[in-house]
Amino acid sequence: DRISNIRRWRRPTPSSTFTASYKADPDPSKINLGVGAYRDNDGKPWVLPVVKKAEQAIVADGSLDHEYLAIDGIKSFTDASVRLILGAASPAVAEKRYAACQTISGTGAVRLGADFLARFKMAPVYISNPTWANHRAIFTDAGFKDIREYKYWNPKTRGLNLDEILATFKAAPNGSILLLHPCAHNPTGVDPSFDQWKMIAQVAREKNHVIFFDCAYQGFASGSLERDAQAVRYFVDSGFEVLIAQSYAKNFGLYNERTGCLSIITRTPQLAQNASSQLCKIVRANYSNPPAFGARIVSLVLNNPQLNAEWEQQLKTMADRIISMRKALFEALTQLGTPGTWNHIVDQIGMFSFTGLTPAQVKVLHDKYHVYMTENGRISMAGLNTSNVRRFAEAVDWVVR
Numbered sequence: 476d477r478i479s480n481i482r483r484w485r486r487p488t489p490s491s492t493f494t495a496s497y498k499a500d501p502d503p504s505k506i507n508l509g510v511g512a513y514r515d516n517d518g519k520p521w522v523l524p525v526v527k528k529a530e531q532a533i534v535a536d537g538s539l540d541h542e543y544l545a546i547d548g549i550k551s552f553t554d555a556s557v558r559l560i561l562g563a564a565s566p567a568v569a570e571k572r573y574a575a576c577q578t579i580s581g582t583g584a585v586r587l588g589a590d591f592l593a594r595f596k597m598a599p600v601y602i603s604n605p606t607w608a609n610h611r612a613i614f615t616d617a618g619f620k621d622i623r624e625y626k627y628w629n630p631k632t633r634g635l636n637l638d639e640i641l642a643t644f645k646a647a648p649n650g651s652i653l654l655l656h657p658c659a660h661n662p663t664g665v666d667p668s669f670d671q672w673k674m675i676a677q678v679a680r681e682k683n684h685v686i687f688f689d690c691a692y693q694g695f696a697s698g699s700l701e702r703d704a705q706a707v708r709y710f711v712d713s714g715f716e717v718l719i720a721q722s723y724a725k726n727f728g729l730y731n732e733r734t735g736c737l738s739i740i741t742r743t744p745q746l747a748q749n750a751s752s753q754l755c756k757i758v759r760a761n762y763s764n765p766p767a768f769g770a771r772i773v774s775l776v777l778n779n780p781q782l783n784a785e786w787e788q789q790l791k792t793m794a795d796r797i798i799s800m801r802k803a804l805f806e807a808l809t810q811l812g813t814p815g816t817w818n819h820i821v822d823q824i825g826m827f828s829f830t831g832l833t834p835a836q837v838k839v840l841h842d843k844y845h846v847y848m849t850e851n852g853r854i855s856m857a858g859l860n861t862s863n864v865r866r867f868a869e870a871v872d873w874v875v876r
């Protein structure tokens with residue numbers, strides 16, 4: 476009886492489980508810093524006004540049907556996605572040197588890329604340590620046997636471990652796959668500077684490594700779509716063939732619509748067509764074709780200059796609120812004279828911050844102060860607001876003393 480031999484998989488504690496125990500906690504001063512989604516200053520989810528507008532326009536249009544999409548999704552959506560990440564003026568766009576496929580959000584994009592690489596490029600894959608927990612799982616399930624890590628975080632400086640990164644990529648076998656976070660590294664919030672990206676590119680070029688960018692936060696990190704894309708654009712403009720996974724969960728707030736894109740930038744248009752056909756082959760045997768609604772919204776917004784401008788503004792609202800919470804937390808800790816250095820809170824970027832708090836301190840924060848955060852010391856800046864940031868700073872002050 477085989478099924479009786481199956482062991483139980485312990486589900487991770489993602490934001491949903493987190494939120495359940497947070498909700499059940501009757502303490503009025505509780506703080507949820509585990510959420511992986513944007514919250515406004517009242518701690519509420521935010522549907523972007525431009526998304527609401529687009530939804531209404533799509534429904535009002537009257538032509539909405541529920542026919543199947545193409546295997547690789549809505550072309551106006553995938554084309555716009557490539558322009559968004561590479562820039563409309565990119566030669567790769569003009570020369571049609573890309574294969575782009577609509578995916579089940581960012582997760583599905585990483586998985587499709589991993590499946591593609593597993594078929595054609597069985598090499599070791601390097602993921603950062605630490606990284607988003609799903610990276611290892613995705614590459615394992617895609618069949619990768621050789622998953623290695625590069626040390627990304629330097630606990631002493633609470634910053635980037637550039638020397639280790641470069642040394643690891645130099646020592647890696649030629650043609651290895653490097654999975655990189657182009658902006659707002661999850662979970663550390665630490666990104667290489669532009670000069671540091673150039674150094675990473677230099678090593679990758681010497682060793683002929685394959686670059687896979689997992690881009691889940693474009694525009695959400697700095698508030699500027701261009702700035703958050705600068706690493707990807709640099710690699711592509713200097714001639715790399717790269718894979719790019721994009722997610723519209725964070726920057727459009729379309730979390731559950733599962734809207735994303737995988738693109739492969741190639742040397743020739745012919746190679747792009749070959750790659751595109753292979754992506755379709757993988758999707759076809761997996762889920763046949765993607766869901767439409769989220770991609771319809773994104774396509775409408777990205778392809779309409781007026782809506783696009785509104786979106787950029789609202790994206791900036793989210794990024795700016797998060798940046799202002801970093802400042803507020805830093806200032807509160809400085810005011811309290813909390814032992815240790817806290818510059819990293821303002822130097823880091825994006826939704827998450829690696830505080831450097833230990834699991835034991837995290838436990839005290841939970842038990843004594845009803846703070847909900849992951850054991851590794853990561854906090855979601857989106858969970859902070861003007862009403863709770865001071866209280867959180869005081870709690871941190873208490874546990875580190």
Ligand code: PMP
Pocket residue numbers: 511579580581582583585607656661689690691722723724730735
């Ligand atoms: N990659 C990274 C690094 C992420 O942080 C996330 C979101 N947690 C994703 C991919 C994918 O998210 P989604 O599937 O919701 O787009």
